[in-house]
Amino acid sequence: MSQDIEREKEIAAGSRRATSYQVPPPELVSALRRDNEGWVSEVVEAFGELTLVVPREGIAVVCAHLKTAPGFEFDMLSDITGADRGPEEEPRFEVNYHLFSTKRFHRLRLKVLLDQEDTHVPTVTGVWRTANWHERETFDMFGIIFDGHPDLRRILLPDDWQGHALRKDFPLRGYEPYSLT
Numbered sequence: 129m130s131q132d133i134e135r136e137k138e139i140a141a142g143s144r145r146a147t148s149y150q151v152p153p154p155e156l157v158s159a160l161r162r163d164n165e166g167w168v169s170e171v172v173e174a175f176g177e178l179t180l181v182v183p184r185e186g187i188a189v190v191c192a193h194l195k196t197a198p199g200f201e202f203d204m205l206s207d208i209t210g211a212d213r214g215p216e217e218e219p220r221f222e223v224n225y226h227l228f229s230t231k232r233f234h235r236l237r238l239k240v241l242l243d244q245e246d247t248h249v250p251t252v253t254g255v256w257r258t259a260n261w262h263e264r265e266t267f268d269m270f271g272i273i274f275d276g277h278p279d280l281r282r283i284l285l286p287d288d289w290q291g292h293a294l295r296k297d298f299p300l301r302g303y304e305p306y307s308l309t
Contacts, residue, residue, distance in 0.1 A: 152234040202227035208262035210270035220244040251277040269294040
C-alpha cells in the first residue's frame with residue numbers, strides 16, 4: 129500500500145512516468161498539429177498522461193483522423209465522460225474522450241470545453257459505434273447534447289427524471305417526487 133502511495137507521489141512530482149501505458153510521443157502531437165493547426169488548442173501533460181484540448185467544432189474530424197491516419201491508429205474509444213466544473217467556472221463543462229491504440233499501446237485524452245449556455249457538441253458515433261452508449265450516459269448525467277446522435281435519450285435515469293444528476297447545481301436530495309424527505 130505504501131509503495132503505491134510513493135509511486136503516485138513520484139508520478140505527481142514528475143520524477144517518474146506512469147508504467148501502466150505509454151504516453152504518445154511528442155512527435156504525434158506535432159504531426160497532428162501539422163495536419164491541421166486548429167485541431168489542438170492546448171496540450172497538457174500531467175501525471176504521465178497526455179490531454180489535448182480540441183475545439184468543439186472539430187472533435188468528430190479529429191477523432192476520425194486519430195482513428196484512421198497512419199502513425200496514430202487510436203482504434204478504440206475507451207470512454208466518454210463529462211465533468212461539471214461548477215456554476216461559477218467558465219467554461220463550466222468539459223467532455224473527455226479517452227482513446228487507446230491497440231496497435232501502439234498508447235492512450236490519449238481529448239477534451240472539449242463547453243459554456244453553460246451552449247452545451248452542444250458533435251457526436252462521434254460515426255467514428256466509433258460504442259460512442260452511442262457513452263454519449264447517452266453523458267447526456268443523461270450532465271445534459272451535454274450530442275448533435276447528430278442517432279438515439280439521444282436517457283440511459284440510466286427514468287424518462288420523467290427532472291434535471292441531470294451529476295451537475296453541481298443538482299439538489300442533493302433530488303426533486304420531488306423522487307426526494308427522500
